[in-house]
Amino acid sequence: MHAHPTPTPGHPIRVAVLGSTGSIGRQALDVAAQNPDLVKIVALSANSSVDLIARQAEQFDVQHLAMGRSDSAAELALRVPDSHVGVGADAVEELTLLDDVDIVLNALVGAAGLRATVSTLRAGRRLALANKESLVVGGELVTSLAKPGMMTPVDSEHSAIYQCLLGEDPRDASRIWLTASGGPFRGRTRDDLASVTAQDALKHPNWVMGPKISIDSATLMNKGLEAIEAHHLFGMDYDRIRIVVHPQSCIHSMVEFSDGSVIAHLGATDMRIPIQFALSEPRRWSAPVEPVDFTTIGQLDFENPDLDTFKCLAIALQAGRDGGTTPVAMNAANEVAVAAFLKDRIGFTDVDRVVSGVLDVHKREVLESIEQVEEIDMRSRESAESIVEQVSAT
Ligand code: MG
Numbered sequence: 001m002h003a004h005p006t007p008t009p010g011h012p013i014r015v016a017v018l019g020s021t022g023s024i025g026r027q028a029l030d031v032a033a034q035n036p037d038l039v040k041i042v043a044l045s046a047n048s049s050v051d052l053i054a055r056q057a058e059q060f061d062v063q064h065l066a067m068g069r070s071d072s073a074a075e076l077a078l079r080v081p082d083s084h085v086g087v088g089a090d091a092v093e094e095l096t097l098l099d100d101v102d103i104v105l106n107a108l109v110g111a112a113g114l115r116a117t118v119s120t121l122r123a124g125r126r127l128a129l130a131n132k133e134s135l136v137v138g139g140e141l142v143t144s145l146a147k148p149g150m151m152t153p154v155d156s157e158h159s160a161i162y163q164c165l166l167g168e169d170p171r172d173a174s175r176i177w178l179t180a181s182g183g184p185f186r187g188r189t190r191d192d193l194a195s196v197t198a199q200d201a202l203k204h205p206n207w208v209m210g211p212k213i214s215i216d217s218a219t220l221m222n223k224g225l226e227a228i229e230a231h232h233l234f235g236m237d238y239d240r241i242r243i244v245v246h247p248q249s250c251i252h253s254m255v256e257f258s259d260g261s262v263i264a265h266l267g268a269t270d271m272r273i274p275i276q277f278a279l280s281e282p283r284r285w286s287a288p289v290e291p292v293d294f295t296t297i298g299q300l301d302f303e304n305p306d307l308d309t310f311k312c313l314a315i316a317l318q319a320g321r322d323g324g325t326t327p328v329a330m331n332a333a334n335e336v337a338v339a340a341f342l343k344d345r346i347g348f349t350d351v352d353r354v355v356s357g358v359l360d361v362h363k364r365e366v367l368e369s370i371e372q373v374e375e376i377d378m379r380s381r382e383s384a385e386s387i388v389e390q391v392s393a394t
Pocket of ligand 1: 158
């Protein structure tokens, strides 16, 4: 299964970090700083955070850089004189193709991460995938490009499932139990949620994450996206993916096998662990985390998700089952709605209204090409934006 060598001191794994100034990117660089003999950072990309990426480039001595915005790229080129600074999505793709890259960590946000996922896999490169949206929208187009052992999930639940399946025959896995913390609004009613603010929604109880995924966790859209991600990564029917709310987030997910045995993955709620595992696998490296102390855990709780309150989850699961281009439209609508909520243009419960509104007019097509995905993504964003305008005007 593992076609790639394990990094050893003197032979570090060479990593391109896409989205290096975001939450996952920064934590990936923490892992690199903790393991300088084992990890070498060779390329970085960011959208517009010039100060931070300049410091990262200096700290890790990185010459290959890309910026989303051209004004930021020009500024960065002045700040890091010996570097090559590219601009835009094409430059990010070029980083995935550099000769000295062993693995690409795709920590871009949203469907914008699709092209980098595709170029990495087309080039036969290893991919550490934190950008779940590229699987949600690209589906089979992406999985068909991934040779066995070349794509490792970084999403904590999927890393857990991936680890539970190591050494197992996937045909013996009968069910995936995808755990959900329930987010900051677990136990609230729809009426309670009408007036919550972005500030409230950004306070995740267990994990440190960026703003987009924090809002997705509050609406439970994140768990819907993760079910679609699990469906594609592990080839599991939706009927065999169960979502269970587990507020302590102590169990990161579980796999049930044909003999009724369940293997669970537990550990610290620290994203640096799944990031590190994607680089170290099949070995493990020591990590500066607080180990789980089973004598102090007390109790672990499990409950069904509340699909009536958190409609985004129900919508996403149905979109996953519908398949084709439906998840593309749903994801695009969600990205627009989340951005609007973060800017206080719409309310929290308007997020699922925008997503349903876009899906109501979307005409499902069979998934055929990346270009088609990008086209539908763009049209669905326009459709979502017009619904946001209507909602914010009332
Ligand atoms: Mg996750």
